[in-house]
Amino acid sequence: MDEFLEQLTKAIPTLRRYAYALVRDSSLADDLVQDCLEKGLAHRAQWRGEGNLKTWLYRILSNIHLNQIRADKGNFLKTSDTTSEAVLTAAEAQSPANQIDHLYLQDLEAAIAQLPEEQKQILLLICLEGFSYQEAAKTLELPLGTVMSRLSRARETLRHKTSGTGTDEAAANIRRIK
Amino acid sequence: MNKHKFEGADLLHAYVDGELTAAERNRVEQWLSTHPEDAERVASWQKQTRGLRVLFDHKAEEIAPPQLFPGEPLATNITSSSPAPRKTSRVWSRLAAAVLWLTIGGSGGWFGHEYISNNSGIFQVPGFQTARTVNFTQPALEAHWVYTPEARHPVEVLANEEAHLAKWLSNRLEVPLTIPDLASAGFSLVGGRLLPSTNGPAAQFMYQNTDENRVTLYLSRQSGSKETAFRYHEEGTTRAFYWYDGPLGYALVGEMNRQELSQLADLVYQQL
Incomplete structure (x- = not known):
């Protein structure tokens, strides 16, 4: 095989x-994946079995995404689909002990949508895809310092934009840490 | 663990993302216990991570459109294609057409090859037998791809109603069916379902092991089939053994190495 x-x-x-x-729209997302796979297959010779294929594919996808954003800056201002009520409700039901409520998720999603794309990519690679800082830096071909500063800016923006809905949780966690 | 030394706020991020050594982690936790503002920030970041997973994890568990899975023949086809147009439906119908054409072409060629080698070079027109076999593995693979990723509804009838399942599908296929027991290979029955096929009703039984690796056994009526040896087919990471026995064609499909799958196929065959 x-x-x-x-x-x-x-x-x-x-x-x-x-x-x-990244795009919060199922068909746009699948277009992105499709483009990424086609590009990956077309350039498979460049991979040569070196390094991690996964990192390489994420790099391709991230680059396609950034190029698309830059290409249609004008009409991308339309807000993408927000996650449907059904998904939010299902998500809420699955979250442990309902620690994460509906309102918080809505705020979080809206805040992510407004992040600059470069910060969004870093945040998603690390927090959603579970990349280490090194892997994220390698994937996006950035110095570690840049990864850290973008991550930090993204997190702080999200924190401020969701601050109305995060306090109980924060207090609970402080107690846990003690 | 990590050669990089984190300082200041970076240390807090690194703590959240599990990038610290145990000693560093302890130090951060001590710091947080006396600095509630930082503790609050850390808690908020941790909540963001959980929120992201709640918002988006379902997407990774979803069944990806099969057109996204590039089989070997498709792969060579894609390289020569033009840059992807932006319309999803167009890309996919084009790819779907390519997959269909290539799998039919591919398996036709493959069967042809086997036919010729089995007949020591005597050339005969394969006739309906080839046409029939071409139609048989593909639906088995497709049913496997569609149902095995399902977390909630992998089967119509669960294993706890095994007797009913066997009786129901026997009635529909008009052949007495036994559901093979693969426990000795570590696979337990998840259940089964009825499927449509060009030869009328078909059946799929699904099994999984403790790693939640799933295999499916597909059965469909094959008019005028003879008993055959196992034949092997692979597409992408999916492998299948299929054979004919009596009125039925069987295909055992899974994502595992050929050797393991072949042992399972033996086990199935012995119980039929």
Whole structure:
């Protein structure tokens, strides 16, 4: 079996998650994944089995995403679909002990949508895709310091924009830490 | 763990993201216990991470459109295609058409090859037998791809109603069916379902092991089939053994190495 295709296929579900979180529109997200896979396949010779294919695919997808944003700056200002009520309700039901409420999720999602794309990518790679700082830096071909500062800015923006809904949780966590 | 030394607020981020050594972690936790503002920030960041997962994790568990999965033949096809147009439906119908054409073409060629080698070079027109076999593995693979990723509704009838399942599907396929027991190989029955096929009703049984690796056994009526040896087919990471026995065609489909799948197929075959 072709190792390249095997790894590529394995990466599809999480690439779709990443793409969806970036654009929050299912068909745009699948277009992104599709473009990424086509590009990956077309340039498979460049991969040569070196390094992690997953990182490489995330890099391709991130670059396509940034290029698209830059290309249609004008009409991208339309807000993407917000997560449907059904998804939010289902998500809420699954979250442990309802610690994360509906309003917080709505605020969080809206705040993510407004982040600069470069910060959004870093945040999603690290917090959603579970990349280490090193992996994120390698994926986006950035120095570690830049990764850290973008992550920090993204997190603080989100914190301020969701601050109305986060206090109980924060207090609970302080107690836990003690 | 990590050679990088974090300082100041970076240390707090690194704490949240599990990038610290145990010693560093302890130090941060001590700091947080006496600095409520920082503790609040850290808690808020941790909540963001959980929120992100709640918002978006479902997407990774969703069934990806099968067109996204590039089989080997498709892969070579894609490289020569033009840059993707922006319309989703167009890309996918194009790719779907390519997959369909190539799998039919591919398996036709493959069957042809086997036919010729089995007949020591005597050339005969394969006739209906080839046409029939071409139609048989593909639906088994497709049913496997559609239902095995399902978390909530992988089957119509669960294993706790095994007797009913066997009886129901036997009635529908008009052949007495036994549901093979794969426990000795570590696979337990999840359940089964009725499926449509070009030869009337077909059945799928699903099994999984403790790693939640799933295999499916697909059965459909094959008119005029003879008993055959196992045949092997693979597409992407999915492998299948299929054979004919009596009125039925069987396909065992899974994502595991050929050796393991072949042992499971033996186990199935012995119980039929």
